Amino acid sequence: MPAGEGRGGVRERTIVWQRDGAPLPLTVRWHPRARRIRLRLAVHDRRIIVTLPPALGVQAALETADRHHEWVKRQLSARPARVPFADAVHVPFLGEPHRIGHRPDGPPDVRLAAGVIEIGGPVADLPRRIALFFRCEARRHLSAQVACHARSLSLGYGRISIRDGVTRWGSCGPSGNLAFSWRLVMAPWTVLDYVAAHEVAHLRERNHGERFHRLVASLIADPDTARSWLRENGSELHRYG
The missing domain is CATH 3.30.2010.10 (Metalloproteases ("zincins"), catalytic domain)
Known part of the structure; x- marks a missing residue:
């Protein structure tokens, strides 16, 4: 699969890195100004990212991840889990915790009550509509x-x-x-x-x-x-x- 090109000539490709029997997505990023290999874990979505100089290939990214697999494992276990927008989940709104409350038979809108974000309509639409509300x-x-x-x-x-x-x-x-x-x-x-x-x-x-x-x-x-x-x-x- 060819690497996609983004801003500033940065190319990117996501591959599967197999370690300890668990397949993990690994994003390989080629940066035109990179002079060395850099490994990091994305804060927002727990992606493993390896940035490479343009001349290096995917194998260099895999070898880097292999060498530092213990560090990756520690970082992943230390990061808090994702919190989806779903019924009964607590999310912050203006710094205060609010519970998402789904009302299957309620009107199809989103309402802010005391400590509750109420939402009606089909439950399948809940994540999209809560995101839109925010x-x-x-x-x-x-x-x-x-x-x-x-x-x-x-x-x-x-x-x-x-x-x-x-x-x-x-x-x-x-x-x-x-x-x-x-x-x-x-x-x-x-x-x-x-x-x-x-x-x-x-x-x-x-x-x-x-x-x-x-x-x-x-x-x-x-x-x-x-x-x-x-x-x-x-x-x-x-x-x-």
Whole structure:
């Protein structure tokens, strides 16, 4: 199977790595600027990723995984299990645990009650519709906070996109378009507000210098605490859904 090519000339291919009788998916990534082999475990989906210089082949990735199989095994066992969107499962919403409650005979909508995310309709549609609910709520809350902070600084902005970013919680494009991870709606409100303020501040200051940090601090009360929460707990949000 040919490797697919992504941005920046990065090629990628997923193969099966057989170890200790258990087949595991292994993503081989060829990076044009790679000078050495790098092995890591993806935080968000527990994928094993081997990055190679362009001249090396799949066999080099398999040999690397074999040499470090004990490390891979320890890393996999240490990572918390995925949490699907399903009936009776607890998921965070604005930092508070909520139980997903399916009502087979209820109306086909999603409602937020005290500690419960209620959903009616066919159970087969539940994961997709809960994911859509989180995306819509993320857009609603983030759009409101972006508008609030931009108004405070007398700034305009472009389109707001809601994505499922792995490496970034938010971004600010050169034309003023803003993008955010929908998973922020699972974080505490102060953390969601911090990321909104962070990206709005980038509309004026495109770096992370002293003036940028002063600007963020002028918009929200305690950016350091929110930043620390994301650093310590952010990876947990990728377990859900």
